[in-house]
Structures are given as C-alpha cells and as structure tokens.
Amino acid sequence: MQDSSMANDHLSRKELFMLHDHYESVVKDMLDFAYKYLNFYTGLLSAILAATLTGLLTIKPGDTRVMALLLGPLLVLILARVGYSNVRVFYRRYIEAWVVTMNIEAMLGIRYADTLTIGTKRPVFPSKRGSFLPVIEREPIGRTLGKARSEQWNAEKVVQEIAKVGDTLVNARNTFILFGAASSILIIFIVWIALAR
Numbered sequence: 001m002q003d004s005s006m007a008n009d010h011l012s013r014k015e016l017f018m019l020h021d022h023y024e025s026v027v028k029d030m031l032d033f034a035y036k037y038l039n040f041y042t043g044l045l046s047a048i049l050a051a052t053l054t055g056l057l058t059i060k061p062g063d064t065r066v067m068a069l070l071l072g073p074l075l076v077l078i079l080a081r082v083g084y085s086n087v088r089v090f091y092r093r094y095i096e097a098w099v100v101t102m103n104i105e106a107m108l109g110i111r112y113a114d115t116l117t118i119g120t121k122r123p124v125f126p127s128k129r130g131s132f133l134p135v136i137e138r139e140p141i142g143r144t145l146g147k148a149r150s151e152q153w154n155a156e157k158v159v160q161e162i163a164k165v166g167d168t169l170v171n172a173r174n175t176f177i178l179f180g181a182a183s184s185i186l187i188i189f190i191v192w193i194a195l196a197r
Contacts, residue, residue, distance in 0.1 A: 011107075013108065016104055016107055016108055017108070019100075019104055020101060020104045020105065020108065023097050023100045023101045023104065024101055026093075026097035027094060027097045027098050027101055030090050030091070030093040030094035030097055031090075031091075031094045031168070033090040033093075034087050034090035034091045034094060034168055034172075035168070037083065037086045037087050037090060038083070038087050038168075038171075038172050038175070040083075041079060041080070041082075041083030041086070041087075041176075042083075042175060042179075044079060044083075045076050045079055045080060045083070045176075045179045048072050048075055048076050048079070049072065049073075049076055049179070049182060049183070049186070051072060052069055052072030052073060052076075052186060052190075053186070055069050055072070056069055056186075056189070056190065056193070059193065061193055061196040062194075062196060063194075064194065066190055066193050066194040067190070067191075067194050069190050070187060070190055070191075072183075072186070073182075073183035073184070073186040073187045073190070074183070074187070076179055076180070076182070076183040077179075077180055077183050077184075080176040080177075080179045080180050080183070081176070083172075083176055084172055084173060084176040087168070087169065087172040088169060088172070091163065091166065091168050091169045091172070092159070092163050094168075095159050095162050095163045095166060096159050098162075099155050099158050099159050099162070100155070103155065138165075138167065140165040141162060141165055141166065144158075144161050144162055144165055145158070145162075148161065
C-alpha cells in the first residue's frame with residue numbers, strides 16, 4: 001500500500017486542477033445545503049411558534065384546550081434539535097471539502113502556499129503568503145489555521161477544529177437555541193394560562 005505522500009507525487013497538475021474543480025463545486029454545494037436546511041427549519045419553526053401564539057391569543061384563561069397548544073413548543077424543541085443536526089452534517093462536509101481545496105491549492109502553488117511559483121511576474125497586489133489570491137479568514141479561523149500549520153495537524157483535526165469556530169454552524173446553533181428558549185417560555189406561559197382560573 002502506498003503512503004499518501006507517494007500518491008500525491010503521481011498526480012499531474014492537470015489531475016490536481018480537475019480535483020480542485022470538483023472540490024470547489026462540493027464546497028459550494030455543501031454550504032448551499034447547510035444554508036437551505038437552516039432557512040427551511042428557521043421558517044418552519046417560526047411558523048409553528050406564530051401559530052401557537054395565535055392560538056394562545058384566542059384562548060380564554062382556564063380553558064383546558066390551551067394544553068393542546070403545548071404541542072407547538074414541544075414540536076419546535078424537537079425540530080430545532082433535528083434542524084441543527086442536519087445543518088451540522090452539511091457544514092462539516094463543507095469544511096472537509098474546503099480543507100481538501102486548500103491542500104490542492106497549496107500543492108498547485110495557487111493559494112495557501114509559502115511562495116509564488118506560478119508565472120514569471122509578480123502580481124500587483126500579492127497576498128500575505130506571496131500568492132496572487134487573497135486569503136481572508138475570520139480571526140478565529142486564521143488563528144486555528146496558524147496553529148494547525150505550526151503544530152502540523154492532519155487534515156481531519158483541521159476539519160474538527162474549524163467546524164467548532166466556523167460562522168455558519170455557530171449562527172445555526174444560536175438560532176436553534178433561541179427557538180428552544182422561545183418554546184420553553186411559551187410552554188411556561190401556556191401552563192400558567194391553563195392553570196389560571
């Protein structure tokens with residue numbers, strides 16, 4: 001069995017560019033899926049909470065039918081957990097493809113490489129790393145990537161650590177936590193109305 005560094009030696013630039021094109025499309029598709037799921041669940045959870053609030057406004061204190069409204073917030077709590085899990089899956093796949101793309105770009109000397117090796121002239125505005133493509137990362141991601149380089153992490157560890165600090169997943173988690181908090185408050189309010197006489 002060949003080790004991975006030997007396998008990389010046998011890839012031509014053309015093959016690397018083909019892989020790069022493939023993984024760039026995977027990056028786009030996976031991030032697109034993550035946002036589609038986030039938008040779908042945000043809309044669904046908003047609709048359920050709105051319907052529950054509408055039902056709550058039509059119920060009189062002491063009406064036992066108010067307990068049926070508990071289904072709305074309970075459903076929101078369950079769907080928020082399921083929604084976050086779905087977003088997390090596609091976001092992780094996005095990060096995996098992004099790391100592969102970074103590796104291929106470094107191997108091609110396009111971006112993330114230490115020196116510019118393409119062409120004979122320097123770009124007008126070289127990136128910090130000497131390439132012609134800018135490398136702009138949020139500070140937590142940049143710190144994580146810097147630490148990964150200095151400690152020579154493997155790609156799997158980079159994926160795990162970047163997934164922890166990436167915007168999309170953090171924002172999705174916060175969104176679903178807010179839906180959970182709103183549902184919890186609604187549950188308390190519904191029970192209070194049901195018991196009020």
